Amino acid sequence: MDSIPDQHGRTAVVTGANSGLGLVTATALARAGAHVVLAVRNTTAGEEAAHRIGGHVTVRELDLASLDSVRSFAATLTAELPSIDLLVNNAGVVLLGPRRTSADGLELQLATNMLGHFALTGLLLGTLAAAPAARVVSLSSITHRNAHLDFDDLMFERGYRATTAYGRSKLATTVFGVELDRRLRAAGSPVMSVLAHPGVTRTNLTPRAWEHRGRAGRVIARLGLIATQPVEQGTLPQLRAATGTEVRGGQFFGPARLWETRGPVAEARLSREAADPAVGRRLWAAAEELTGVVSVQDAATPAS
Template identity: 50%
Template sequence: MKKQPWTDADIPDLDGRVHLVTGASGGLGLATARALAAHGAHVVLAVRDTAKGARAAAAITAAHPGARLDVEELDLLDPASIRALAARLERLDVLVNNAGVMGPPRTLTPEGHEIQFAANHLGHFALTGLLLDRLAAGRDPRVVTVSSTVHRQGRMRFDDLTGERGYTPMGFYNMSKLANAIFGTELHRRLTAAGSPVRSVLAHPGYTRTGLQTRSTTGVWKLLLGGIGNPLLAQPAERGAWPQLYAATSPEAVAGGFYGPGGLAELRGHPVAVKLSADALDPENGGRLWRVSEEATGVAY
């Protein structure tokens, strides 16, 4: 008998397990948190805006009375906020590194990092490292890193990570998504070498309709992605969350695997195993990014 395509209805019972989802106040993060809570997980909504997070939690509870939810403040651009959240968590089984920024004008953090590289990669690198001991004590522990198909167009500009010598909003977004892919792959290598029980799994949502395409993008990209692409091509967030939910919950998700929609050009569809780029799989890139990230965040694994 042919196996049916995976949907969120296939998520197993998650009672007694704690999942943390970054960027859980809207879009893919909220859809992910809602599906996890619907299957019994205790979900930590890690959000920059706690008032918005509280509204998201109320919406989940209205749909699923009895859902176990915590709203925690997390600003991935603020090292102190990342460390404070990590210090507050007592236990954790699954970390979903979902939050992201797309296509803003060139902006630097107070520490001097380009904002997309900082929010999409460095913040998650630091958070993962600070939570690794709790994850290792968890049940079927996993780190899910959300990348994108555009990681295949990305190029790591190790000699100019701030864009000082040339910045394009989407070029640096693509680089940040490549950094996610390199990180998830290198994390898998290091966890395996250390004999850790934690699995590193990667996912991408295809083309999904969220606020990401309109919230921080400007000019022509805001028109192309938000005004034209979203209505014509994008799938709803509930469907876009399937690959990361599969990575976070399926017994068949493989450590080091990359999961995305199985439809045309990986834009939409049921989650399947998809390919990482050669740059994402390159151990030299992995080692170099790791050194840069430890130096930038002050977090050593």
């Protein structure tokens, strides 16, 4: 954490910043001097986190599973801030059990993990582009490598399986980050898109996902605590993506050891589907239709 470059004069927005990877990321950025906006669903928890972090920290309400909330949050930020230097699309959900939907009727894991961030990024691109060297960091997962996007059933209405839906949502997030990089480059935007994944990290998401399984679920959650690396270690790839001076658009960072499950930060491996431009174009078009948010070409370049 001590190797983070000085962040004074920079503004960072971190989604899901009141716990887990988001809290550690927000803390590191604030302690390096950044003004950090904690974008959280629960503002009470957000205020408690802000108090623990200290520094120049602002709390704003954001529910990524509601496109109305995403639009309201983005409108508030664009009115308050002349520019944003960093957007860390960190928030996510891991669900087990039956299929659930968002406020907009979308499959909840895809809605929260990818579509909400797609909409948020598109709505903030103008404010990001007003900064001299802004970045968007998308949080992937090693589960994306075993996933496949079914464009005939993106909402997973047939044969729903929660773990498969999670993998698809993380593949979609990864495809989004890669395709965003392609489009920003093509548009000549000053904004850079970078990706990261935390390996197998000890956060509060997995225990929550097992809560409804009773005693068996609690046992599995405890075993998970033993098998995973600390959240401080798992946060390092996204901090490298967010602040590394040598980082280039389109790079993907993760742990270096044990099949990228843990260890020091290194460049990570994309699945073939995540890197496929045809998949990127198709998902982008679907996301625009589902969210109503315009493309990079319409929004990424600041007004002259």
